Amino acid sequence: MKNxxxxxxxxxxxxxxxxxxxxxxxISVVILTFTxxxxxxxxxxxxxxxxNINPLIITPIFIVLGFLILRFFVLKGGFKxxxxxxxxRMLIFLPIAILLASIAILVDIGFKYSADINVLFPESxxxxxxxxxxAETLFHLIPLSLLLLLFNKGFKNFNLDKNKWISIAxxxxxxxxFQTFSIPGHFxxxxxxxxxxxxxxxxxxxxxxxxxxxxxxxYSFRIVYYLLWHIIWGYVRLGVLF
Numbered sequence: 001m002k003n004x005x006x007x008x009x010x011x012x013x014x015x016x017x018x019x020x021x022x023x024x025x026x027i028s029v030v031i032l033t034f035t036x037x038x039x040x041x042x043x044x045x046x047x048x049x050x051x052n053i054n055p056l057i058i059t060p061i062f063i064v065l066g067f068l069i070l071r072f073f074v075l076k077g078g079f080k081x082x083x084x085x086x087x088x089r090m091l092i093f094l095p096i097a098i099l100l101a102s103i104a105i106l107v108d109i110g111f112k113y114s115a116d117i118n119v120l121f122p123e124s125x126x127x128x129x130x131x132x133x134x135a136e137t138l139f140h141l142i143p144l145s146l147l148l149l150l151f152n153k154g155f156k157n158f159n160l161d162k163n164k165w166i167s168i169a170x171x172x173x174x175x176x177x178f179q180t181f182s183i184p185g186h187f188x189x190x191x192x193x194x195x196x197x198x199x200x201x202x203x204x205x206x207x208x209x210x211x212x213x214x215x216x217x218x219y220s221f222r223i224v225y226y227l228l229w230h231i232i233w234g235y236v237r238l239g240v241l242f
Contacts, residue, residue, distance in 0.1 A: 017074055017075075019082065019084075020081035020083075023081055023082035024066075024067055024081050024082070024215070027133065028133075030129070031059065031129060031130050031133050032059065032063070034126040034129055035055050035126075036056065037126060038055075038123060038126040038130070039055055039056055042123055046127075049131070055130075059130060062133065062134045062137045062138065063133065063137075065137055065141070066137040069137075069141045069144075069145045070141065070215055072145070078164070079210060079214070079215065080213075080215065081216065083214045086214055086217060087217075089213065090213045090217040094220065094221065096205055096221075097221045097222075097224040097225040097228075098224065098228060100201065100205075101225045101229040101233070102228070104198065104229050105229065105233050107194060108233070108237060109240075111191060115238065115241075115242050118230050118234030118237075119230070120234075121231065121235040124230060124231045124234055125231060128226040128227075128231055129223060131226075132219060132223050136215070136219055139174050139178070139203070140206070140207060140210070144168075144171050144207075147170065148167055151166075168204070168208070168211065169204070171203070171207065172200050172207055173200060174203075175199055176195070176196045176197075176199035180192050180195055180196045205221065206221050206222065
């Protein structure tokens with residue numbers, strides 16, 4: 001009787017993990033399809049961010065890295081790729097992404113960033129979902145796994161709960177610092193200070209969603225933000241501000 005109960009629990013866990021893997025595979029297939037279409041349509045869309053690196057090479061690399069890290073996190077039980085029961089609760093918090101994007105738009109209206117900060121529509125519809133997945137891997141998954149490994153002194157007795165909030169607070173600084181240094185030098189100091197704080201809050205919220213809900217919630221948060229700030233406003237601002 002006990003063995004049957006244990007076997008059922010193992011099957012249930014395996015089924016849940018299988019669903020999580022399927023969700024990531026679906027996202028990956030969509031992103032790879034977007035990459036191929038955009039590369040064939042306009043390969044120059046990637047040049048500003050990837051340089052001479054072929055996106056058909058770099059995108060699959062980030063997808064594989066992301067999957068391996070997430071799979072490791074799932075097996076350790078500290079994070080999830082996708083959790084259906086968290087979906088409704090996550091939707092309640094998505095307006096935060098809309099609020100943050102709206103604040104960025106207001107700053108742009110008041111200060112006016114340069115005209116070429118966004119990839120142009122309609123390429124943006126394919127480009128930003130790709131970049132969202134790469135950004136999550138580059139700025140969150142890779143550094144989080146490395147920092148947690150450092151705190152745990154390697155894989156032995158690895159515990160995802162050990163110093164997780166310290167790790168999240170530190171890792172939330174990576175993208176703001178990267179983006180701030182990419183701002184042209186002629187921009188006022190307050191713009192750099194604002195962007196650093198704004199992006200830190202954005203990343204902190206994302207990583208909180210990752211820990212509280214799942215990777216899908218974190219990725220969706222960025223997609224909503226990109227949809228409003230980079231895609232919709234990225235198209236509208238050219239006619240309004242220039």
